[in-house]
Amino acid sequence: xxxxxxxxxxxxxxxxxxxxxxxxxxxxxxxxxxxxxxxxxxxxxxxxxxxxxxxxxxxxxxxxxxxxxxxxxxxxxxxxxxxxxxxxxxxxxxxxxxxxxxxxxxxxxxxxxxxxxxxxxxxxxxxxxxxxxxxxxxxx
Amino acid sequence: xxxxxxxxxxxxxxxxxxxxxxxxxxxxxxxxxxxxxxxxxxxxxxxxxxxxxxxxxxxxxxxxxxxxxxxxxxxxxxxxxxxxxxxxxxxxxxxxxxxxxxxxxxxxxxxxxxxxxxxxxxxxxxxxxxxxxxxxxxxxxxxxxxxxxxxxxxxxxxxxxxxxxxxxxxxxxxxxxxxxxxxxxxxxxxxxxxxxxxxxxxxxxxxxxxxxxxxxxxxxxxxxxxxxxxxxxxxxxxxxxxxxxxxxxxxxxxxxxxxxxxxxxxxxxxxxxxxxxxxxxxxxxxxxxxxxxxxxxxxxxxxxxxxxxxxxxxxxxxxxxxxxxxxxxxxxxxxxxxxxxxxxxxxxxxxxxxxxxxxxxxxxxxxxxxxxxxxxxxxxxxxxxxxxxxxxxxxxxxxxxxxxxx
Ligand SMILES: Cc1ncc(COP(=O)(O)O)c(C=O)c1O
Numbered sequence: 001x002x003x004x005x006x007x008x009x010x011x012x013x014x015x016x017x018x019x020x021x022x023x024x025x026x027x028x029x030x031x032x033x034x035x036x037x038x039x040x041x042x043x044x045x046x047x048x049x050x051x052x053x054x055x056x057x058x059x060x061x062x063x064x065x066x067x068x069x070x071x072x073x074x075x076x077x078x079x080x081x082x083x084x085x086x087x088x089x090x091x092x093x094x095x096x097x098x099x100x101x102x103x104x105x106x107x108x109x110x111x112x113x114x115x116x117x118x119x120x121x122x123x124x125x126x127x128x129x130x131x132x133x134x135x136x137x138x139x140x
Numbered sequence: 141x142x143x144x145x146x147x148x149x150x151x152x153x154x155x156x157x158x159x160x161x162x163x164x165x166x167x168x169x170x171x172x173x174x175x176x177x178x179x180x181x182x183x184x185x186x187x188x189x190x191x192x193x194x195x196x197x198x199x200x201x202x203x204x205x206x207x208x209x210x211x212x213x214x215x216x217x218x219x220x221x222x223x224x225x226x227x228x229x230x231x232x233x234x235x236x237x238x239x240x241x242x243x244x245x246x247x248x249x250x251x252x253x254x255x256x257x258x259x260x261x262x263x264x265x266x267x268x269x270x271x272x273x274x275x276x277x278x279x280x281x282x283x284x285x286x287x288x289x290x291x292x293x294x295x296x297x298x299x300x301x302x303x304x305x306x307x308x309x310x311x312x313x314x315x316x317x318x319x320x321x322x323x324x325x326x327x328x329x330x331x332x333x334x335x336x337x338x339x340x341x342x343x344x345x346x347x348x349x350x351x352x353x354x355x356x357x358x359x360x361x362x363x364x365x366x367x368x369x370x371x372x373x374x375x376x377x378x379x380x381x382x383x384x385x386x387x388x389x390x391x392x393x394x395x396x397x398x399x400x401x402x403x404x405x406x407x408x409x410x411x412x413x414x415x416x417x418x419x420x421x422x423x424x425x426x427x428x429x430x431x432x433x434x435x436x437x438x439x440x441x442x443x444x445x446x447x448x449x450x451x452x453x454x455x456x457x458x459x460x461x462x463x464x465x466x467x468x469x470x471x472x473x474x475x476x477x478x479x480x481x482x483x484x485x486x487x488x489x490x491x492x493x494x495x496x497x498x499x500x501x502x503x504x505x506x507x508x509x510x511x512x513x514x515x516x517x518x519x520x521x522x523x524x525x526x527x528x529x530x531x532x533x534x535x536x537x538x539x540x541x542x543x544x545x546x
Contacts, residue, residue: 020160020493025544028486052501052516053485073515074485075545112489119485 003095006087007103014107023108027079034082037071048127050120053077057124059131065090066132070124077119080112088128093136097129143440149525151176162495165530170315170343170474170521171499172365175429182428183370186421194420195394209420212427219430220360221351222377226409230423233374234342235265237361240376240413241338242269244386245307252278255304259284259292260511261314264504266340270309284310286511290317290466294325301333308337312344316505316519317466318474327357336382342366347445347472349438352377369429370422383409390415441524445473448522452531459538465517473522479538482545484518490541496534
């Protein structure tokens with residue numbers, strides 16, 4: 001699936017929730033289900049400290065595609081990390097750099113990406129793109 | 141006298157706003173309190189009717205503005221029972237007042253090898269300025285340790301005192317634990333060591349009666365915005381004998397008597413420490429806030445808040461997995477807590493969606509969090525306009541959310 005298709009799929013999933021509680025319950029579920037973070041990568045250089053919560057992000061390249069592994073100590077943040085990974089992991093660097101992540105806004109979670117929340121998510125999105133940029137540079 | 145809380149609530153328009161379509165429940169009062177309409181109106185009135193710079197104009201408005209500003213100083217003096225109004229210095233907040241102290245007191249009295257004592261429970265504002273000063277002066281910062289319940293180890297404090305101790309600077313009330321420190325005892329011990337004491341009363345003056353003469357405290361600071369006043373206002377009280385000797389902090393207009401390039405003579409107190417144009421309307425607004433608090437009566441406020449604190453503590457303790465951080469005998473209306481393994485950010489986010497405003501994180505007191513080996517807490521801090529019904533909403537909210545986290 002392309003990033004665009006995945007984003008549409010996520011928006012579709014979230015459209016079934018009328019109550020904010022259900023939406024957050026789902027985020028918590030996604031957070032709990034996120035593939036465990038490999039502790040060998042739990043390094044300071046992979047830590048995006050958001051003051052309120054922490055985010056860890058690791059990325060690697062395999063066969064022209066970028067893969068991400070992420071984690072957070074706060075479960076709601078971790079749920080959003082899971083969504084980001086679902087949207088971008090396994091895509092080419094070009095696709096990652098070319099696509100806007102519009103789904104967060106559409107599913108009503110934009111407030112969590114505001115710099116004032118200082119939860120590490122803003123830094124994480126930036127870092128995901130930076131990884132893609134670095135891998136792209138290495139390719140040529 | 142018991143207070144009419146609904147009447148008090150009526151004076152705070154913001155308490156009647158809705159967030160996410162739900163009535164606001166505001167429990168972040170230790171960060172800043174809301175302002176009653178009379179304070180906001182007073183600030184407005186200053187700008188609308190007597191806006192002018194102070195202490196320097198011959199004209200009518202300047203004179204009126206100066207009178208209003210100096211009247212606010214008088215109000216603060218009476219509020220903390222300072223002997224003289226010129227011992228009241230206006231600053232932009234508690235942080236600025238402590239920085240003033242660290243610089244001016246430090247420059248005047250502290251030499252290499254000297255020591256300043258603070259405590260583990262200080263707000264970063266009462267840590268970092270002293271660290272900076274110690275670095276400049278090659279002085280040493282000593283820290284009073286905590287007990288598990290959030291009280292200071294007074295024996296350890298006594299042991300820290302020596303002829304090297306030049307100042308003790310501690311919080312009256314901890315913003316992260318709610319502990320009310322034994323300030324009279326700290327002052328007595330420090331004074332018998334000939335050491336002056338600065339009290340950070342940022343979390344105290346809005347909750348309990350503070351009388352600087354009764355305490356015989358040497359310096360005391362607080363912020364206007366935490367006592368129902370405007371942001372950008374604060375106070376340093378200092379004993380005249382020290383303030384007269386101390387070097388000025390910032391240089392500029394208003395704080396000088398005469399300036400030439402060879403020599404500048406400083407103005408008298410309090411102007412020596414008030415360089416530049418101050419927050420005139422804000423300070424007058426602070427005077428109004430002090431009237432608001434004084435009319436309610438701090439003893440009445442303290443009694444009501446104590447009742448709220450006891451109610452909230454009991455109700456929160458009904459919650460499964462509740463852990464209250466800070467269980468000192470003498471506590472002010474600040475409750476830090478954790479619920480099971482739930483991350484404060486998660487619980488704070490969910491409560492926010494229910495219209496309940498609490499603070500999450502380390503509350504600018506990281507050494508306290510390190511002491512308890514936790515990354516942060518949730519903190520509900522109460523003010524005189526809070527109610528038991530609001531506490532019930534908080535408890536219901538936590539119970540509702542906790543099930544989601546398993
Ligand atoms: C105990 C204590 N001291 C100092 C401060 C700093 O106050 P301000 O930020 O108003 O300067 C605070 C504010 O939270 C506080 O709680």
